[in-house]
Amino acid sequence: MMSRRQFLIGSGAALAGAALVSRAQAASLPEAPVLEKAATQPPLIPPNGRPYQPVVTLNGWTLPWRMKAGWKEFHLIAEPVRREIAPGMTANLWGYNGQSPGPTIECVEGDKVRIFVTNKLPEHTTIHWHGVLLPNGMDGVGGLTQPHIPAGRTYVYEFVMKHSGTFMYHPHSDEMVQMAMGMMGFIVVHPKDPDRYRVDRDFVFLINAFDIEPGSFTPRVNTMLDFNTWCWNSRVFPGIDPLVVRMGDRVRIRMGNLTMTNHPIHIHGHRFSVTCTDGGWVPQSARWPETTVDMPIGSLRAVEFTADAPGDWAFHCHKSHHVMNAMGHGVPTMIGVDQRGVAEKINRLLPDYMAMGERGMAEMGEMEMPLPDNTLPMMSGQGPFGPLEMGGMFTVVKIRQGLARDDYNDPGWYRHPEGTVAREWAGEEK
Amino acid sequence: MVLAIALGVTVSGGCATFSRDAGFGTVERLAGERLDKDVKWQRSDDDHGSVRSAVKEFLSSPLSIDNAVQVALLNNPGLQATYSELGIAEAELVQAGRVTNPHFSYRRTSEGGERKIEWALTFPLVDLLTMPLRTRIEGRRFEQVKLAVAGRMLDVAAAARKSWIEAVAAEERVRYLEQAMLAAEASAELADRMERAGNLNRLDRMREEAFRSGMSARLSDARREAVTDRERLTRMMGLSGSDIAFRLPGRLPELPADKADLGELEARAMTGRLDVRAAALETERLAESLGLTRATRFVDVLELGPAATKEDPAPWKRGFEVSLQLPVFDWGSARVSRAEAIYMQALHRVAETSVNAGSEVRNAWSAYGSAYDVAKRYRDEILPLRKRIAEENMLRYNGMLIGVFELLIDAREQVEASIAGMDALRDFWISEANLQAAFNGPQGANP
Ligand SMILES: [Cu+2]
Numbered sequence: 001m002m003s004r005r006q007f008l009i010g011s012g013a014a015l016a017g018a019a020l021v022s023r024a025q026a027a028s029l030p031e032a033p034v035l036e037k038a039a040t041q042p043p044l045i046p047p048n049g050r051p052y053q054p055v056v057t058l059n060g061w062t063l064p065w066r067m068k069a070g071w072k073e074f075h076l077i078a079e080p081v082r083r084e085i086a087p088g089m090t091a092n093l094w095g096y097n098g099q100s101p102g103p104t105i106e107c108v109e110g111d112k113v114r115i116f117v118t119n120k121l122p123e124h125t126t127i128h129w130h131g132v133l134l135p136n137g138m139d140g141v142g143g144l145t146q147p148h149i150p151a152g153r154t155y156v157y158e159f160v161m162k163h164s165g166t167f168m169y170h171p172h173s174d175e176m177v178q179m180a181m182g183m184m185g186f187i188v189v190h191p192k193d194p195d196r197y198r199v200d201r202d203f204v205f206l207i208n209a210f211d212i213e214p215g216s217f218t219p220r221v222n223t224m225l226d227f228n229t230w231c232w233n234s235r236v237f238p239g240i241d242p243l244v245v246r247m248g249d250r251v252r253i254r255m256g257n258l259t260m261t262n263h264p265i266h267i268h269g270h271r272f273s274v275t276c277t278d279g280g281w282v283p284q285s286a287r288w289p290e291t292t293v294d295m296p297i298g299s300l301r302a303v304e305f306t307a308d309a310p311g312d313w314a315f316h317c318h319k320s321h322h323v324m325n326a327m328g329h330g331v332p333t334m335i336g337v338d339q340r341g342v343a344e345k346i347n348r349l350l351p352d353y354m355a356m357g358e359r360g361m362a363e364m365g366e367m368e369m370p371l372p373d374n375t376l377p378m379m380s381g382q383g384p385f386g387p388l389e390m391g392g393m394f395t396v397v398k399i400r401q402g403l404a405r406d407d408y409n410d411p412g413w414y415r416h417p418e419g420t421v422a423r424e425w426a427g428e429e430k
Numbered sequence: 431m432v433l434a435i436a437l438g439v440t441v442s443g444g445c446a447t448f449s450r451d452a453g454f455g456t457v458e459r460l461a462g463e464r465l466d467k468d469v470k471w472q473r474s475d476d477d478h479g480s481v482r483s484a485v486k487e488f489l490s491s492p493l494s495i496d497n498a499v500q501v502a503l504l505n506n507p508g509l510q511a512t513y514s515e516l517g518i519a520e521a522e523l524v525q526a527g528r529v530t531n532p533h534f535s536y537r538r539t540s541e542g543g544e545r546k547i548e549w550a551l552t553f554p555l556v557d558l559l560t561m562p563l564r565t566r567i568e569g570r571r572f573e574q575v576k577l578a579v580a581g582r583m584l585d586v587a588a589a590a591r592k593s594w595i596e597a598v599a600a601e602e603r604v605r606y607l608e609q610a611m612l613a614a615e616a617s618a619e620l621a622d623r624m625e626r627a628g629n630l631n632r633l634d635r636m637r638e639e640a641f642r643s644g645m646s647a648r649l650s651d652a653r654r655e656a657v658t659d660r661e662r663l664t665r666m667m668g669l670s671g672s673d674i675a676f677r678l679p680g681r682l683p684e685l686p687a688d689k690a691d692l693g694e695l696e697a698r699a700m701t702g703r704l705d706v707r708a709a710a711l712e713t714e715r716l717a718e719s720l721g722l723t724r725a726t727r728f729v730d731v732l733e734l735g736p737a738a739t740k741e742d743p744a745p746w747k748r749g750f751e752v753s754l755q756l757p758v759f760d761w762g763s764a765r766v767s768r769a770e771a772i773y774m775q776a777l778h779r780v781a782e783t784s785v786n787a788g789s790e791v792r793n794a795w796s797a798y799g800s801a802y803d804v805a806k807r808y809r810d811e812i813l814p815l816r817k818r819i820a821e822e823n824m825l826r827y828n829g830m831l832i833g834v835f836e837l838l839i840d841a842r843e844q845v846e847a848s849i850a851g852m853d854a855l856r857d858f859w860i861s862e863a864n865l866q867a868a869f870n871g872p873q874g875a876n877p
Contacts, residue, residue: 328829334629338623345615356827
C-alpha cells in the first residue's frame with residue numbers, strides 16, 4: 001500500500017506533493033493533496049475565488065485548489081488506490097488523489113479552471129468532463145479530441161465553467177476497465193449568485209458498482225451486469241455515512257450513475273423533486289413530486305426536499321438486490337424444505353454445516369458466521385430495534401431538531417416520542 | 431590291501447551325518463537378520479501348540495503389519511511344507527556320503543560229478559574314490575536348498591506384508607466411500623425434499639438420484655474388493671475357523687519422516703541377495719561336478735572286490751574280481767563337454783543374476799523414492815489444501831455465496847482426494863515391500 005499523509009480539510013491542510021512529478025514540473029504545478037480515510041469530510045469553505053455554498057461529498061471530500069492569475073488550478077493524480085468499501089472490506093481500485101471516487105471538484109459559474117492531470121496509472125488515460133460545455137479539444141475523449149495521456153505524464157485541461165449545475169468526470173480511455181476499477185469523480189458548478197438555487201445542505205455522491213469475488217480485493221473488470229458490490233461513492237452499507245440534516249433544512253442530494261444499470265433511488269418520509277440534471281436546472285414548472293427517482297445509466301440527478309419530518313429515514317436503491325452485499329445468485333431456494341435428518345447426515349461430513357434458508361434468509365442478518373476474507377455479510381447492520389438486514393446502496397437520512405448549521409456529525413439513533421413506534425397489538429386498551 | 435584302502439576311504443570320507451536342525455538354522459538366521467522375526471518349523475505337537483497360542487496372542491488386538499508377517503511366518507502351511515525340503519536335501523547329502531552296499535555273489539555249479547562254487551564280494555570302488563567329491567557336491571546342493579527355503583520364507587514374509595497393506599487400504603477405502611455415499615445420500619434426499627417443496631425440478635432431482643445410485647454401486651464394488659484382499663491375507667497367515675475374525679487397524683502406517691537411506695545399493699544387492707549367492711553356489715557345485723566327470727570319463731563302472739573259486743576237489747582259489755566297462759564307443763568326451771557347457775552356462779547365469787540384481791534394486795529404489803514423494807505431496811500439500819478448500823467453501827456457504835449442493839460436491843471431492851492420498855500411501859508401502867524384496871532377490875526357484 002502507498003504511504004500517504006492524511007489530508008484533513010478544515011484543520012489546516014496537510015498537503016502531500018505528487019512524488020512522480022519532476023522538480024521542474026513541480027515548481028509550476030499546484031499541490032495534489034491526497035486523502036487516506038473514507039469518512040465523509042466536512043464541506044470545504046472556499047478560501048478564495050468567488051464565494052459559494054459548498055457541498056458535502058458522501059464518504060468523500062472536495063479537492064482544494066489554488067488561484068493563479070485568475071485561473072482556478074486543480075491537480076488530479078490518476079493512480080491505483082486502496083479503498084475501504086465498508087469496515088471489513090478493502091478493494092484495490094484505481095482513482096484520483098488517494099481515493100475512489102476522486103475528490104469532488106467545486107467551482108463557480110464563470111470560473112476559468114485549469115486542471116492538471118498526472119497519470120500514475122500503469123496505462124494511458126484521459127478525463128472527460130461529463131455534462132460540462134467546453135471547447136471540443138478539452139472534452140477528454142482519447143484519440144478523438146486529444147492524445148491519450150501516457151503513463152507518467154501530466155496534461156492540462158483549460159476551460160471556463162459556463163453553466164452552473166451537476167456534472168462528473170471519468171476517463172474516456174480504456175474506459176470500461178478504468179471505470180470498472182473506480183475512476184470517477186463529481187463536479188459541482190455553483191451559480192454565480194450564491195443565493196440562487198440555494199439550499200442548506202447539499203450532498204453529492206456517485207453510484208458505482210464493482211464485481212469483487214469474495215475473498216479477493218480487485219474488481220473483475222470484465223463483468224457486464226452481474227455485479228456484487230453496489231456502492232455509493234465506492235462504499236456499501238453499513239459503510240455509507242448517514243445524511244445528517246437539521247430539521248427544516250432545505251436539502252439537495254446530487255447523484256450520478258456510472259454503473260451499467262438504472263437505480264430507482266427512494267426516500268422515506270418525504271417527497272422530493274428533481275431540480276437539476278447533467279443537462280442543467282429543471283424549471284420550476286417542470287418539476288413533479290416523487291419519492292423515487294430513477295437514475296438512468298450515465299446521468300446525473302439532483303433532488304430537493306424540505307426536511308420537515310424528524311427521524312431516521314431510510315434512503316436506498318429500490319432494486320432489492322442492490323441493497324445486498326455479495327451473495328450467490330445460484331444458491332438454491334430452501335424455503336419450505338425440511339432439512340431435519342439430512343442436516344445431521346451432512347454434519348457427520350461437515351461438522352460446521354448449518355441448515356439455512358428454510359425459513360427465508362433473515363437469519364443472515366442475525367447470525368455472525370465466519371466468512372471468506374475481505375467479504376462483507378450479504379446483509380447486516382444493527383439498528384436500535386434489531387438487525388437492519390441491509391447492504392449495498394442503503395443509508396439513513398437523519399433529521400434532527402436543533403443541529404448547528406454546519407454540523408454533520410452523526411447524532412445517533414432517533415428517539416421516538418412515546419407511543420409513535422409500531423407495537424405489538426395487545427388487545428383493546430382500557 | 432585294496433580292500434583296506436577302500437574301507438579306509440569309507441571311514442574317513444563318508445563324514446556326512448544328519449544335523450540336529452536339518453539346516454533350519456540358516457532360515458532362522460535370515461528371518462532374524464532381515465525381518466527381525468521368529469520362524470518355527472512345526473515338527474511336533476509341542477511345536478504346533480506353541481505356534482497356536484502365539485498366533486492367538488497376535489490376533490487378540492488389531493493386527494499390525496509386523497504381527498501379520500510374524501503370524502504368516504509361524505503359520506503359513508505352504509512354508510511349513512517347504513521346510514521339509516531341508517530334510518530331503520539333507521538326507522541326500524547324507525546318502526552321498528555312503529558307499530553303495532557291497533555286492534556279494536555266489537555261484538554253485540555241478541557238472542557231472544564236478545561241483546564248482548564261486549563267490550565274490552565286490553565294492554563299488556568308484557563310489558569310494560569319488561565319495562569326497564560327491565559329498566562336497568551334495569553339501570553345496572544342501573546349501574542351495576537352505577538358501578531356497580530361506581528365500582521362500584522371505585517370499586512369504588513379503589507377500590504377507592503386501593497382503594496386509596492391500597487389506598488395510600481396501601477397508602480404509604470402503605470407509606472413505608461410505609463418507610462419499612453419505613454426501614450423495616444427503617444430496618439426493620435434499621433434492622427429493624426440494625422437489626416435493628416445489629423448489630427443484632425433476633431433472634435436477636434425478637441427477638442427484640443417479641449420482642447416489644452410482645456411488646452405491648461403487649461402494650459395493652469396494653466392499654467386494656476388501657473381502658478379496660482380506661481373504662488373501664487370511665491365506666497368507668494360514669488362518670481358519672474363529673481366527674479369521676482378526677481385526678485390522680483403521681489406517682495404514684504413517685509415511686516415515688524421511689526416505690530410507692540405503693547407501694551403496696548395488697553392493698548391498700551383491701552381498702545380500704540370496705539369488706546371487708545361490709547362483710555362485712551353483713557354479714561351485716558345477717565346477718566340482720565337472721571335475722568329477724573328468725575323473726570318471728573313462729570309467730563308468732569300476733567295481734572291485736575279493737573273489738574266490740573252488741573247484742572240487744581242488745582247494746579254494748583266491749583273488750580279486752575287477753569288472754570294468756570300457757568306453758569303446760563312448761570315450762566320455764561328450765559328457766565332459768556337456769558338463770563344461772553346463773558350467774559355462776552357470777557362469778553366465780551368475781553374471782546375469784548379478785546384473786539383474788543391480789538393475790532390480792535400482793529400479794525398486796527409484797519406485798520407492800517416487801512413491802514416497804507422491805505420498806508426501808499428498809500428505810503435506812494436496813490433503814491440507816483440500817481441507818482448506820473445504821473450510822473456504824464452508825465460509826462461502828455461511829455467506830450464502832454458494833449453496834448446500836456445492837458444499838456436498840466439495841465434500842465428495844475431498845473424499846476422493848483422501849482416497850487418492852490413501853492410495854499413494856498404500857503404493858508407498860508396497861514399493862517399500864518391493865524394495866526389501868529386491869534386496870533379497872526373486873525367490874521360489876528350485877535349486
Ligand atoms: Cu440500484
